[in-house]
Amino acid sequence: MSIPSDNPILLARDFGPDAVSLAVGEGEIVALSGACDEAFLRALSGTDPAWPGGLWLKGEPLHTLRPAARLRFAHAQCAVAPRVGKLLAELTVLENTALPLILTGLGRQEARRRALRWLERLDAVHCAEWRVAELTPSEMRRVALARALVLDPAVLLAEDPTEGLSAPERFHLLRILRAACGTHGLTIVVASDDPDVIGWADRRITVKVAAAEAAEEVAEAVAEPAVPAVAAPITDPAAMMGHQSRGLPHRIGRHARGEHRFSSSVGSGSERGR
Known part of the structure; x- marks a missing residue:
């Protein structure tokens, strides 16, 4: 284990089925x-x-917290970028990006304003009113990152x-994330074997994680009582955003600009003043 500072922002010791240990310093970019x-x-x-083992986030020992308190703290400090398939086809790019803020109870107008700021930072503001099916794969990646970053983790x-x-x-995306x-x-942890990503990161940590089936078995063995839901499930995301679902088909479409656009099963707080 390589510890970059005396007080890492993210620290794991003997974590998971394979007892992974790693530490990430604040403001660092690490490739796993x-x-x-x-x-x-x-x-x-x-x-x-x-998951078994010790886990500290900003010095807080998450492994000692009750599930609800753990979730609240984790959601306020960490964000996992969703797969592009989890973007919602019936919503626009702006609505997809603002949705996590709206689920926290923030007003729609302020949520849209903050979402636009992150779309601009990630060079995706030009497609704010597009649907997911109209995006290129690169645009989808940037929108998914904006949706994760809109809660300012x-x-x-x-x-x-x-x-x-x-x-x-790849160069464009990595340059934006570095900025x-x-x-x-922002502290960034990416799981990737892409040589470009590894070269872009400040450090590389090689880890080995058990297969999903093994991880599930361990999880079941040490499972705690069910955690109360943090937010109600999204049953009608289009209605939440104030409009009717258009029932967009899930297919590969072609945008007016003649480029291929892909869609499949398309689907953290307040800013800290940065």
Whole structure:
């Protein structure tokens, strides 16, 4: 284990089925290479209390907290970038980005304002009123990152953010994330074996995580009582945003600009003044 500072913002000791140990300093960009996936990143963010081992976030020992308190603290400090397939087809890009804020009870107008700011920072403001099916893969990636960052977390975790992108698109995305890290005090942890990502990061940590089935078995063995829901499930996201669902078909479409646009099963607080 390499500890970059005396007081790392994210620290794991003997964590998970494979007893992973790692430490990430505040403002650092770390690439996790090896068998990492979104499930491991979510556990590392503190949102899954079933994983064994020690986990500290901003000095808070999450492994000692009750599930509800753990979730509240983790959601306020960490964000895991959603897969592009979790963006909601019936909402616009702006509505997709603002949705996490609206779920916290923030007014729609303020939520849209903050969402626009992050879309601009991630060079996706030009497609704010588009639907997900109209986006390029690169635009989808940036919108998914904006949706994670709109709650202004201290730590961003993302799985393979450059997967499927061309070399210029990868360079563009990584440059934007580096700028966000520098200007907003963001700490970034990415799970990727992409040489471009590894070269872009400040440090590389090689980790080995058990297969999903093994992790699930361990989780069941140490599972705690059910955690109360943090927010009501999204049953009609279009209605939440104040309009009718248009029933967009899930298909590969072609945008007016003649580029391929993809959609499949398309689907953290207040700002700290940065």
